[in-house]
Amino acid sequence: MGEDGCREQMNSAINHLIANIDEVELSELAELFKIFGDSTRIRILADLFQGEKNVTEICADLEMNQSAVSHQLKILKVSKLINSRREGKTMIYSLADDHVKTIIAMGIEHIEE
């Protein structure tokens, strides 16, 4: 089974998923994508691809002030796209799961065409 088999498998899964969307799920979906639809948040996510980081590091990487970053971290956290744990005085953030990766990758693929 090569790449074609892989794609077939995916398409079947995708069709199944999409055939069963209801209005509520569509709203949730819009909410999810809204989270990705802000450059500060997506830069934070991209930053976390390098590995877990604390708030100060993220602020430095993005060259943004701490409050703005914390506000967006909160939104990402509530949306369950990132996890956090405390280590002494600092909070350490990391990506929540592989879907974030995949969603972003699909987006990049679309853009790069």
Added chain:
Amino acid sequence: MGEDGCREQMNSAINHLIANIDEVELSELAELFKIFGDSTRIRILADLFQGEKNVTEICADLEMNQSAVSHQLKILKVSKLINSRREGKTMIYSLADDHVKTIIAMGIEHIEE
């Protein structure tokens, strides 16, 4: 080569993509996801999964007024997520490519967990 091979292949591709993101692409990415991040637009996209439709049909399906729908169709068109062609008096819209499918499917997967 089974599902695992498929996943491996995807992960390698994804890592490659993400490793090469620059600031400009991140902004474009945010712009792209912003398009998906509106329930009217995502309902239009979901509607078009059933096949191509004209504006009147989309309005009926979404139970929304024509102007609101046309405004969002325009945004989707400019973003190249949908195509259009004229057929007499009516404009017929359709999904532009499979990435739309894939991006939405990834979103659904994330939500359904």
Added chain:
DNA sequence: TAAATATATGATAATATATTCATATGAACG
């Protein structure tokens, strides 16, 4: 070519969102 139908568009008003500033909370440490 005037009327009818389908769609697009500009302006506006209503709403949502992000950033900033000031301040609060929480942990470590003298």
Added chain:
DNA sequence: CGTTCATATGAATATATTATCATATATTTA
């Protein structure tokens, strides 16, 4: 226990976005 460092949060402002309303454009047909 008061100070310092790291982060979170509330309020306010600035900006963006959406839907609506009115109207314009384009196509067909009488």
